[in-house]
Amino acid sequence: MANKIRVATTSLAGCFGCHMSFLDIDERMLQLVEVVEFDRSPLTDIEHCTHCDIGLIEGGVCNSENVHVLREFRNNCKILVAVGACAINGGLPAMRNHIPLEECLNEAYLDGIGVENPQIPSDIELPLLLNQVYPIHEVVKIDYFLPGCPPSADVFWKFLTDLIEGREPSLPYELVHYD
Amino acid sequence: MSKTITIDGKTIPFEDGQTIMDAAMAADVYIPHLCHQPEFTPHGSCKLCTVNVNGRNCSACTFPAMDGQDVLSETKELIDDRKKITQMLFVEGNHFCPSCEKTGNCQLQAVAYHLNMLDNHFPLFYPDRNVDASHAEVMIDHNRCIFCALCVRASQQTDGKNVFALSGRGIHKHLIVNAESGLLKDTDVDVNDQAVHICPTGAILVKRTGYQVPIGERIYDHQQIDQVSLAASGSRPVATLPPSLAVGKEHPKHGK
Numbered sequence: 301m302a303n304k305i306r307v308a309t310t311s312l313a314g315c316f317g318c319h320m321s322f323l324d325i326d327e328r329m330l331q332l333v334e335v336v337e338f339d340r341s342p343l344t345d346i347e348h349c350t351h352c353d354i355g356l357i358e359g360g361v362c363n364s365e366n367v368h369v370l371r372e373f374r375n376n377c378k379i380l381v382a383v384g385a386c387a388i389n390g391g392l393p394a395m396r397n398h399i400p401l402e403e404c405l406n407e408a409y410l411d412g413i414g415v416e417n418p419q420i421p422s423d424i425e426l427p428l429l430l431n432q433v434y435p436i437h438e439v440v441k442i443d444y445f446l447p448g449c450p451p452s453a454d455v456f457w458k459f460l461t462d463l464i465e466g467r468e469p470s471l472p473y474e475l476v477h478y479d
Numbered sequence: 480m481s482k483t484i485t486i487d488g489k490t491i492p493f494e495d496g497q498t499i500m501d502a503a504m505a506a507d508v509y510i511p512h513l514c515h516q517p518e519f520t521p522h523g524s525c526k527l528c529t530v531n532v533n534g535r536n537c538s539a540c541t542f543p544a545m546d547g548q549d550v551l552s553e554t555k556e557l558i559d560d561r562k563k564i565t566q567m568l569f570v571e572g573n574h575f576c577p578s579c580e581k582t583g584n585c586q587l588q589a590v591a592y593h594l595n596m597l598d599n600h601f602p603l604f605y606p607d608r609n610v611d612a613s614h615a616e617v618m619i620d621h622n623r624c625i626f627c628a629l630c631v632r633a634s635q636q637t638d639g640k641n642v643f644a645l646s647g648r649g650i651h652k653h654l655i656v657n658a659e660s661g662l663l664k665d666t667d668v669d670v671n672d673q674a675v676h677i678c679p680t681g682a683i684l685v686k687r688t689g690y691q692v693p694i695g696e697r698i699y700d701h702q703q704i705d706q707v708s709l710a711a712s713g714s715r716p717v718a719t720l721p722p723s724l725a726v727g728k729e730h731p732k733h734g735k
Contacts, residue, residue, distance in 0.1 A: 382598065385575070385576070385577055388598055388599060389569075389574075389575070389599055389603055390603065390605075391575065391577065392575070392577070392578065394575075394603075394605065395575075397605040398605065398607050432605070435599065435603060437598065437599070437600075438602050438603075442598070444597075445597040445598035446597070447597055447598075449576070449577035470595075471595070471597065473592060473593075473595075473703060474701075476592050476595060476597065477592075477700075478576035478577070478582065478588055478591070479576045479577050479579075479582040479583065479694055
């Protein structure tokens with residue numbers, strides 16, 4: 301097939317659980333790759349997006365690198381999708397939003413129980429943490445949202461097949477879960 | 480001839496003294512709501528039951544039914560309004576369903592599911608709110624309170640106590656308890672009080688019961704809130720009652 305639909309995926313401040321759930325479409329993946337080609341994704345190890353039709357974003361935005369990646373996806377993807385609770389509302393990483401960043405770092409790297417060689421990591425390679433975790437719709441325009449922690453494999457399948465077959469994507473009651 | 484109103488073109492009888500919500504529930508018509516329970520004085524605060532009556536929007540739970548009213552409920556505009564209201568309820572608190580033990584039994588979540596709410600639309604507030612775990616059997620997680628005042632009314636009107644109240648206005652509104660220390664352990668709340676079981680969200684919880692029913696087998700995992708709500712009001716065969724109506728009943732034990 302000459303013109304396959306190009307899909308990119310990434311995990312920002314996420315746990316890769318949404319990617320694992322996506323892989324739970326199991327043998328349907330074979331049907332999918334008949335019509336879809338993966339661009340930048342943990343599944344391909346491609347490092348940067350080229351022009352894509354669909355971008356799937358797992359996780360919220362917690363550091364400067366997340367912002368750059370998210371903007372790269374927005375600049376290259378016709379349709380950008382927030383996948384999972386963390387992308388939609390920050391999720392578990394956003395629990396730190398109630399604690400000043402300095403306190404978080406002190407607890408993790410200086411004062412916490414069992415910390416050895418206490419020092420706050422400051423290597424130039426490390427992206428700077430943001431003051432708080434942001435849901436991705438507060439950073440770029442998002443076209444579709446797939447709730448769930450994680451969204452089930454059937455959610456990915458329903459959404460992608462709707463899009464690929466030219467329908468407006470929709471999720472029936474059974475597929476909408478926030479947990 | 481008895482008096483009637485119409486809701487979305489359907490003729491519905493009512494008796495004097497009934498609100499639009501009363502008449503709708505009696506006629507098996509679901510109007511989304513969170514702060515309303517038929518046995519308590521209507522509060523009219525959540526605004527989810529907003530309907531259009533003869534051209535004007537008002538809360539169905541507080542507006543008296545009057546002969547000949549033309550009520551619109553399931554219009555695209557009102558459904559969109561309800562979705563926006565629900566999104567605002569989500570972003571104003573800290574509603575993280577994956578880590579909430581009420582998930583699947585939560586009416587806030589169930590209304591959002593019913594409205595097919597897939598995102599929050601608005602920026603999130605992440606307000607700083609605390610947890611009161613001082614009581615041996617009951618806890619309050621203020622992060623999840625939507626100020627429906629159902630616990631306030633249940634405590635006063637059913638339990639004959641005065642454990643809960645709302646304090647402050649606007650964004651400063653918060654749930655308080657009746658103790659000088661401000662802690663639940665110093666109130667006369669009891670785990671069997673209706674006030675403890677009526678919370679539509681995960682704000683008031685009974686300790687050590689949250690995972691007796693596994694996630695995936697809970698009330699709204701397979702049933703929509705309109706079915707559950709109408710069953711509870713007696714106009715439909717009872718399926719699974721919401722926790723608010725199962726006061727004092729032991730949940731069936733699941734698992735091995």
